[in-house]
Amino acid sequence: MDIGDRSELSLLDLDDLLTRGIEPVEWLVPRVFQRGGLYQVVSYAGMGKSLLMLDISQRLARGIEGLPGAAIPDGDSTSSEALTVLYIDGENTRRIIMSRLQEMDVRGLNRLKYASMPTLLPLDTERGGAEFVAHVRHVQAEVVVIDTLSRFVEGDENDAATYAALYRYALAPLRADGVTIIRLDHTGKDQSKGARGSSAKNTDVDGSWIIRGEKNSSRFMLVCDKDRTGDLAPVVPIRRTQEPLGHVATMLGDSTPPDGFLAVDFTGVSDYSRSTQKVLDENPERVREVIAILDRIVGEDESLGFDKAQACLRGEGERVRDGVTKAAVAVRKRRIAGT
Known part of the structure; x- marks a missing residue:
C-alpha cells in the first residue's frame, strides 16, 4: 500500500516526554x-x-x-x-x-x-x-x-x-x-x-x-x-x-459547599410541610444559595419571615420563587433554633 501522500502519524517520543515531565496546564x-x-x-x-x-x-x-x-x-x-x-x-x-x-x-x-x-x-x-x-x-x-x-x-x-x-x-x-x-x-x-x-x-x-x-x-x-x-x-x-x-x-472549589452553603442533605426530612419538603427535594442547591444570601444580610436573625426575606432578596437583585424563599426561611429558623 502506498502511503507516501498520507499524513504522518505524529508518533510521540515517550521517553522524552517522561524525562520532561507533565507540563503545567x-x-x-x-x-x-x-x-x-x-x-x-x-x-x-x-x-x-x-x-x-x-x-x-x-x-x-x-x-x-x-x-x-x-x-x-x-x-x-x-x-x-x-x-x-x-x-x-x-x-x-x-x-x-x-x-x-x-x-x-x-x-x-x-x-x-x-x-x-x-x-x-x-x-x-x-x-x-x-x-x-x-x-x-x-x-x-x-x-x-x-x-x-x-x-x-x-x-x-x-x-x-x-x-x-x-x-x-x-x-x-x-x-x-x-x-x-x-x-x-x-x-x-x-x-x-x-x-x-x-x-x-x-x-x-x-x-x-x-x-x-x-x-x-x-x-x-x-x-x-x-x-x-x-x-x-x-x-x-x-x-x-x-x-x-x-x-x-464566586468560588472554585472541590467538595466544599461554597459561600456558606449548608452541607445538609434535605431529602427525606419528614418534619417540614409537604410543600416545603417538595422544594427541598427538587432544588436543594437553590435553597442553600438563598440561605447563604439571607445569612449574609441578616445574620442569625431568627425572626426573619417570608415578606422580609423576599424584600432582602429583591434588594440584592435576586428573583426567587415564593416556594424557594419559604423553604429557605423554614430551614434557617430550624437551624438557628438548633432543632
Missing part, C-alpha cells in the same frame, strides 16, 4: 476550560448559557481573564494575550448580540469574530466539516464557540453516528490544530442526564458542564458532568452582575 478559564480542549455547556433553554459564553468570549478576545474570581491552580497559567475567538451563533440575532455587548460596555473586539445565523453546510457531513475547518483556519481562530450544536448538524439527534461524523469531519481536525472548542447544547427533560439526545455527545468531550439554577436568577452553578483530565472543578458558583453586564465566579 494553560487555562482559558481556570478549572473550567483548558486551552486546546473540547467542552460542552448544557442547560435548559433560557438559563443564560449563550450570555455567559458571549461574556467569556469577549473577555478572551480582549486579553483579560475569562471569568473573574476563578483562581489559577498552583503551577498552572492563563493566557495573558488576546485570543482570536470565532463564535458561531445559530440562535441569536444581530440585534440581541449588539444589545448584550452594549450592556457589557465593551470596545476593542477586533479579535472576536462573530457569525450570526450563518448559512453553513451541516458539520456532520464531509463537505460541511471541511468548509467549517477552512473558515476557522482562515480567521486563525484559537477558540471556537458553537451555539447551539443542534443548529449545525443534519443527522438525528438521538443517533450516535451523527456525533461520530461531527467529530471526524469538523472537530478532530481543529483539535489537531490546537483549537479550543466549546459547544453549547440543551438538556433533555431529565437535566441530570446532561445534553439531550444520544449519549455519544458526551464521549468525545474533555469536559461537560451543566448550568443549574433558576431562570432569571443572578446566581447559578456550573456543575461538572464529565472531566476526562481530572483538573476541572466539580462545581463553579457564578454571579451575573449588572451595570456593566458580566459574570463573576
Whole structure:
C-alpha cells in the first residue's frame, strides 16, 4: 500500500516526554476550560448559557481573564494575550448580540469574530466539516464557540453516528490544530442526564458542564458532568452582575459547599410541610444559595419571615420563587433554633 501522500502519524517520543515531565496546564478559564480542549455547556433553554459564553468570549478576545474570581491552580497559567475567538451563533440575532455587548460596555473586539445565523453546510457531513475547518483556519481562530450544536448538524439527534461524523469531519481536525472548542447544547427533560439526545455527545468531550439554577436568577452553578483530565472543578458558583453586564465566579472549589452553603442533605426530612419538603427535594442547591444570601444580610436573625426575606432578596437583585424563599426561611429558623 502506498502511503507516501498520507499524513504522518505524529508518533510521540515517550521517553522524552517522561524525562520532561507533565507540563503545567494553560487555562482559558481556570478549572473550567483548558486551552486546546473540547467542552460542552448544557442547560435548559433560557438559563443564560449563550450570555455567559458571549461574556467569556469577549473577555478572551480582549486579553483579560475569562471569568473573574476563578483562581489559577498552583503551577498552572492563563493566557495573558488576546485570543482570536470565532463564535458561531445559530440562535441569536444581530440585534440581541449588539444589545448584550452594549450592556457589557465593551470596545476593542477586533479579535472576536462573530457569525450570526450563518448559512453553513451541516458539520456532520464531509463537505460541511471541511468548509467549517477552512473558515476557522482562515480567521486563525484559537477558540471556537458553537451555539447551539443542534443548529449545525443534519443527522438525528438521538443517533450516535451523527456525533461520530461531527467529530471526524469538523472537530478532530481543529483539535489537531490546537483549537479550543466549546459547544453549547440543551438538556433533555431529565437535566441530570446532561445534553439531550444520544449519549455519544458526551464521549468525545474533555469536559461537560451543566448550568443549574433558576431562570432569571443572578446566581447559578456550573456543575461538572464529565472531566476526562481530572483538573476541572466539580462545581463553579457564578454571579451575573449588572451595570456593566458580566459574570463573576464566586468560588472554585472541590467538595466544599461554597459561600456558606449548608452541607445538609434535605431529602427525606419528614418534619417540614409537604410543600416545603417538595422544594427541598427538587432544588436543594437553590435553597442553600438563598440561605447563604439571607445569612449574609441578616445574620442569625431568627425572626426573619417570608415578606422580609423576599424584600432582602429583591434588594440584592435576586428573583426567587415564593416556594424557594419559604423553604429557605423554614430551614434557617430550624437551624438557628438548633432543632
